[in-house]
Amino acid sequence: MGQTGKGQIFEITDMRSPVLSEAQEAALAGAAQADLDFSSKAILAAASKQTGLDDFGSMDFVERLDLWCECVEEDEFLSAVGRAALWSMFVRYASDRLRVEDIWKRHPEILDIEIDRPIIVAGPPRSGTTHLLGLLSADERLRSLPWWEAIAPVPTAEDEPTSDDPNPRWTKAQAGWEQQEAILPMMSYMHEFSPDYISEDIELQALDFSSYLIEWMAMVPKWRDYYLSHDQSGTYAYLKKGLQVLTFLKGPNRWVIKCPQHMEQLPVLYKSFPDATFVITHRDPVGSIRSTMSMSLYASRVLRTKSDPEEPKNYWIDRYKTLMSRCVRDRECLPEDQAIDVYFHEWIKDPDPILKEIYSKAGLPLDEKTVRTLHQYHQDHSPAAKGKVRFDLERDFDLTPEDIRTKFQFYFDRFPVEVEVK
Template sequence: MGSPAHEVAARRNIIDITDLHHPVLTDIQKQVVAGAEAAADQIVFQPAFILGAAQAQTGLADFGAADFRERLAVWCQAIDEDANASAVTRANLFQMMIRYAATRLRIEDIVKLHPEIMDIPIERPIIVAGLPRSGTTHLLGLLSADRRLRSLPWWEAIAPVPAPEEMPTTDDANPRWTKAEQGWRMMESILPHMAIMHEFSPDHISEDIELQAPNFSSYLIEWLAMVPRWRDYYLSHDQSGTYAYLKKALQVLTFLNGPNRWVIKCPQHMEQLPTLYKTFPDATFVITHRDPVGSIRSQLTMYSYAARIFRKSVDIQEPLGYWPDRYEKLLRACVRDRDILPPEQTIDVYFHDWIKNPDPILKEIYRIADIPLTDEALADLHLYLVEHGEQTRGKIVYDLERDFHVTAEELRRPFTFYFDRFPVAIEVK
C-alpha cells in the first residue's frame, strides 16, 4: 500500500496488486534484500552447522531419536538446489531450521525431566483438515474462540517450551508473545499485503505443522522454497513418526499449561488421513471442501506477491508449474483415504454452505464432538465472525487470466475426480 503500483480502492477496502510480474520494491523491501545479500556467505545449509547452532543457543545436547537427521539432510540439500531462492529466503529458512532444532532440544529435555508427560492423554481433539488457502484458518480461529477449547496461538507455536530468558518477568508477562509481536510487525512493514493474505500476529491460531517441524518433516518447506526433492521424499515416507511427535508436543504443552480439549488443524492432514486417524483415533474430524481453483488462485497470487523478496527473479510459470500439481496430489490422497475415518466422528464441511449459514454446521460439529453448544459459546463464536469478517483488514483481488494467463476452467480440468467424489460447488467461473 502506498506504492503507485498498488491500486487500492480504499472506500471498498479492495486491494489490487498490479505489479506481480514486475514488482516495484518499497524502500524497506530494498533494505531487507540488500541486508540478506550482504550476509549470504554466513548461511550454510549443513546439518552439523544447524544442530551445533541450536546446541549453542540452548546449552542442551540431546536431540532424542536420531532418525530426523536424515530428513534434515534432505531439507538442506533440497533448499540448496533451489537456484532461484533469494538471500532472504535462505536466511529465513536457515534461522527457522535452527529454531526447530532448538525447540526439539527443549522438548526432549523437558520430557527427560518429566517422563510422566508421555502418559498424558490427548483426548478427543477436534482436528480440522482442508485445502490450503480455503478457509481452514478461519474455521480454526472460530472454534478457538470457544474458551472451553485449547488451541495453539502463534506465540506459543514458535516457542512451545520457553527458554530461561523467555520466562515471565515483572517487566514482561509473556516475552514469547512480545517476540512474536515484533516479528509480526516486521512482516507487516515488509509485505503488508501478505499480512492480509495470511496472518501471523501473536494471538493468531497456528497450524499444528509448527509442532511437526521439530521432527524435520511435513510439507512445510514446500511453502517456503521450490524443493521437489523434499516433496518426493516426504510423499514416499510414512509419516507416523512425525504425527507421533506432534502428539508428543501436544502432551508437553498440556503438561505446561494444564489439561483441556484441543482443537488443531493443518491442510496437510488431507493427504495423511490414515496416519492422522491412527495417531488420534478418538478425534472429531472436520474436513473442509472448496473449489480447488479458488484455493489455487489464492496461493498463486500469494506466492507471486512474496516473490519480490523471496525469489531472485519473478516468473509466474514457477508457481503455475508446481502448485496445481501439488494440490492434485493432496486431493487424490484425500479421495482415496477419506472413508477410513469413522462416519460418527467425521463431518464434511462445504464452503458454499458455510458462507451462507455457518450455524447449522457449527451445531453439527459440536454434536459430533459431544460438546454442548451453549448460548455463551455461540455468542463468542458470533462475535469472532463479526470481528474477523472478510473485509476486516482488506480484500485482495485475485485475477487468474490477467495475472497468470490461465482460465478457471483450465485449472479445474484435472480435478474432475474430486468433484465426482464430493459435492463441491464451482466457485470461480
C-alpha cells in the same frame, strides 16, 4: 496497491514485475551479507549453542534435515532473504526440539498425558481452514496454539514474565510480525502471522523435520517426493508429543488443531488420534489454487530472485491434485460418526448448522454463551472486517478458471463442491 484499511479490497498489480519498496530492498541487501552453512552439522551446532542442550532424542530426523538443506542449496532462484528465513527456521526447529526433549526427560509423566478427543481441521490450503480453526479456538473449553506459543513452545529463562513484559514470547512474536508486515504488507490480508493468530500444528511436526512445510518457502520437488513416499507415523507421533508437552505446561487437554496437509495423511492422522473429531473443509479448487499461487507470486519479490508466474503455476496445480486425490482415496478411513465434510459455499451462507454438527460429533454442548462467542469471532474476523486481496488468474498467470478446474473432475465427482470461480 492502494491504501490499507478496514474492509477494503486490494489489487496487487505488479505481480509479474514487482516495484520493490525501500524496506524490501533493505531486507535483500542485508540478507545478502550473511554467509550461511546449510548443513545439519552447522544447524544442530547452532541450536545447541543457543539452548545449552545437546540431546535431540532419536536422530532419525537428521536424514530429513540433510535433505531439507540439500534442497535449499539446489534451489537456484532462492533469494538471500529466502535463505536467511529458512536458516532461522531450521535452527528454531532444532532448538525447540532440544527443549521438548529436555522437558519430557525431566518430566517423563508428560507422555502419560491424554490428548482427549481433539477436534482436527483439515482441507485444501486457502479453503477456510484458518478461519474455522480460529473460530473454534474462541471456545475457551478448547486448547489451541497461538503463533507466539507455536514458535517458542517451551519457555526459557528469558521468557519469564516481568513487570515490563508479562509475556516475552508474545513480544518477540509481535516484533517478527511487524518485520514481516514491513517487508510484505499485503501478506496480512492473505495469511496472518500476528502473535495471537492460531497456528497450524505443522509447527510441531516441523520439530521432526518433516511435513510439506518447506514447499511453501522454496522450490523443493526432491523433498516433496521423499515426503510423499515415506510413512509419516513418526512425525505425527512427534506432533502428539508436542501437544502433550504444551498440555503439561498449560492445560486443558482438549485440543483444536489444523493443518491442510492432514488431508493427504488421513490414515496416519486417524491412527495417531483415533478418538478425534475430523472436520474436512472443501472448496472449488480454482478458488484455493488461485489464492495459493497468488500468495506465492507476491512473496517471490523477496523470497525469489525472480517473480516468475510459471513457478507457482507449474508446482501448485499438480501439488493440489496430489493432496486432493489422496483425500478422495482415503476419506472413507474416517468413521462417519467422527467426521464431517464442510463445504465452503454452505459455510459462507450460514455457519450455524455446520457448527452444531461439529459440536454434536465432538460431544461438546453448544450453549447460548458459546454461540454468542463464536458469532462475535465470526463477525470480527470476516474478510469484510479486515479487508482482502482480489486475485486475477488471467492477468497474473495467463489461466482461465476452466484451465485449472478440468484437472479436478475426480474431486467434484466425490464431493458436492460448488463452482465458485467463473
